[in-house]
Amino acid sequence: MVKRITVLLLLIGIGAIFAALLLGYTPDSELNYTARYYADNTVKDTGAANIVAAIVVTYRGLDTLGEVTVLFLAAAIVGLVLASSSHPQGRMRRDRPASGELLVIGARLLVPLIMLLGVYVFVNGHLTPGGGFQGGAILASGALLMLLGDPLKKFSHRLISMVESLSGLVFVGMGLLGFLYAGGFLDNRVLPLGTLGDLLSAGAIPIIYSFVGLKVGAEFSSMLVNLSGTEEL
Amino acid sequence: MAYIAMATGFILILIGFFGALTNRNILRMIVAFTVADTGVNMVIVAMGYMHGRTAPILDVAVSAAQAAARIIDPVPQALVLTAIVIGVGVTALMLAYTYKLYEKKRTLDIAQFTELKW
Amino acid sequence: MSNLFIPMTVLLCASMIVAGLMSIWSKRSLPIVMLSSGLVSLLASVQYLLLAAPDVAMTEAAIGSGLTTFLFFFVLSRVRGGTHHG
Numbered sequence: 001m002v003k004r005i006t007v008l009l010l011l012i013g014i015g016a017i018f019a020a021l022l023l024g025y026t027p028d029s030e031l032n033y034t035a036r037y038y039a040d041n042t043v044k045d046t047g048a049a050n051i052v053a054a055i056v057v058t059y060r061g062l063d064t065l066g067e068v069t070v071l072f073l074a075a076a077i078v079g080l081v082l083a084s085s086s087h088p089q090g091r092m093r094r095d096r097p098a099s100g101e102l103l104v105i106g107a108r109l110l111v112p113l114i115m116l117l118g119v120y121v122f123v124n125g126h127l128t129p130g131g132g133f134q135g136g137a138i139l140a141s142g143a144l145l146m147l148l149g150d151p152l153k154k155f156s157h158r159l160i161s162m163v164e165s166l167s168g169l170v171f172v173g174m175g176l177l178g179f180l181y182a183g184g185f186l187d188n189r190v191l192p193l194g195t196l197g198d199l200l201s202a203g204a205i206p207i208i209y210s211f212v213g214l215k216v217g218a219e220f221s222s223m224l225v226n227l228s229g230t231e232e233l
Numbered sequence: 234m235a236y237i238a239m240a241t242g243f244i245l246i247l248i249g250f251f252g253a254l255t256n257r258n259i260l261r262m263i264v265a266f267t268v269a270d271t272g273v274n275m276v277i278v279a280m281g282y283m284h285g286r287t288a289p290i291l292d293v294a295v296s297a298a299q300a301a302a303r304i305i306d307p308v309p310q311a312l313v314l315t316a317i318v319i320g321v322g323v324t325a326l327m328l329a330y331t332y333k334l335y336e337k338k339r340t341l342d343i344a345q346f347t348e349l350k351w
Numbered sequence: 352m353s354n355l356f357i358p359m360t361v362l363l364c365a366s367m368i369v370a371g372l373m374s375i376w377s378k379r380s381l382p383i384v385m386l387s388s389g390l391v392s393l394l395a396s397v398q399y400l401l402l403a404a405p406d407v408a409m410t411e412a413a414i415g416s417g418l419t420t421f422l423f424f425f426v427l428s429r430v431r432g433g434t435h436h437g
Binding site for chain 1: 235236239240243246247250251254255280282283284288289290291292297300301304305306307308310311314315318319322323325326328329330332333
């Protein structure tokens with residue numbers, strides 16, 4: 001009881017701070033200096049139509065590298081922590097009831113379409129809303145549907161880890177190419193900028209974003225496969 | 234409209250904190266942290282909203298020349314993109330550790346784990 | 352900007368708060384709590400679209416509402432036995 005009252009008092013205090021923040025907030029009417037720079041110079045500098053994608057990949061590309069590293073750490077730690085759990089034994093696998101026919105046939109129909117949607121989202125990341133992270137999550141959802149339709153299917157960990165490592169290498173490699181051929185690390189002018197709105201425009205942004213999408217999709221899939229590999233005792 | 238969304242974000246943060254501090258089942262605590270995460274992201278995106286303007290994507294409707302007069306601030310959206318992905322990474326880590334704790338002691342009640350208490 | 356945005360925002364935010372309250376109420380069973388957090392994520396994704404942030408809306412829908420709920424239910428099915436006699 002005392003604990004609950006303390007918690008409520010703490011929350012009332014934090015709520016008072018939030019209320020003060022809310023009352024003192026006035027929305028802007030003009031873009032501030034940084035946003036105006038991004039709005040005016042994105043097309044000249046990077047040639048991308050999606051300003052948020054240009055910021056995430058080019059202007060603040062180092063943050064994206066850090067985020068991809070954190071995701072890699074999370075996937076690796078999940079694999080490490082769950083690796084020494086008991087693996088499904090042969091006899092327990094036979095006790096599992098078969099998935100319903102609707103799920104199996106529906107999965108076979110939908111998984112290619114979902115993968116195609118994921119690839120479409122990250123290939124067009126510089127033109128329309130979307131990009132690497134969304135496309136990668138959609139790819140992982142396709143992998144999850146495959147896993148649900150056939151729970152005993154063994155996913156090849158080697159394939160997933162090879163896709164992930166190669167994508168990470170290509171990402172850093174394109175960044176280093178920026179040192180040699182253009183302004184600096186992760187500069188996207190190593191490839192020609194092209195015309196605004198084309199699929200093959202915006203320099204290296206489609207390539208970087210595609211490999212980020214593959215890497216994120218592989219990481220989420222490996223997390224899901226590890227979690228489903230543990231078995232009820 | 235930004236005020237309503239911001240107030241909702243703050244209320245979700247408070248709800249998430251309350252759930253994380255008063256529940257005893259570890260899984261319920263993780264769910265409360267997820268709700269608080271969503272609240273924080275909502276506050277940040279609501280800060281970038283400006284009345285009467287549209288999304289920061291250049292296409293047929295918004296050309297490159299009129300971009301500075303018609304789009305909203307793109308920087309909070311880039312920050313929240315990163316934050317959402319890292320939030321799900323942290324949640325996956327918490328769930329993996331929950332499973333290992335359950336394997337060791339067969340209970341999900343956080344009061345039973347007393348090794349670090351003094 | 353259409354003048355339907357403000358009533359839609361009010362409706363979405365009220366539903367979000369109700370779903371958030373349901374997700375911490377400890378009398379409910381665990382699957383309902385996890386589904387409520389997925390519902391908060393889904394409503395937040397629509398709200399992001401109304402706040403002119405389509406990238407964030409897509410990310411929240413795919414990752415926050417989809418993958419997080421899946422992860423919760425995976426782990427729940429692995430620890431199901433314990434909460435009945437633990």
